[in-house]
Amino acid sequence: MTTAKETRHERLVARYGRIAAQLDELYAKLTDPISRMGSAAALLHHKMPHFFWTGFYRLVDGDLIVGPYQGPLACMLLERHTGVCWAAIDRGESILVADVHAFPGHIACDGRSNSEVVVLVRDGDGEIRGVLDVDADKPAAFTPADVEGLEQIAALIYGTG
Ligand code: SME
Secondary structure, eight states: OOOOOHHHHHHHHHHHHHHHHHHHHEEEEEEHHHHHHHHHHHHHHHHHOOEEEEEEEHHHTEEEEEEEESSOOSSSSOTTOOOHHHHHHHHHHHEEEOOGSSSTTTTOOOOTTTTEEEEEEOTTTSEEEEEEEEEESTTOOOHHHHHHHHHHHHHHHHHHH
């Protein structure tokens, strides 16, 4: 029997698959990672109703600075080794946060954000070049399917997927 929850999950997985396929096609035209980030942020933000802020932070000379994004104005520079984005980099893995207010050091660029997912962007050598960060204004808006879908998309930026 298919439950309503499974159906939502399946729809979400299928939607990530379609976005990844569309980006893959667009990326054949251009390899520049910043341009690619811009297209990914725009497509994700407008196709995913639960996304309140969608974008990238890039690791440049040891600083995590804002990259292409969609949504409300965001912090331009994240204090080193503080908050969710830096935690993902320091741990070397994706982070799913159901309640950002309970996350030690969380950086609130916009007080309306309540839950968050951060996945790593790596280059072809496996070096971390930044993160893909998504916020929702609802608590616990994300599931492991979002983490997997966003990881799939982040891997397309440097063509490592
Ligand atoms: N909340 C993030 C900062 C970036 S904003 O969500 C756009 C963090 O704690 O690293």
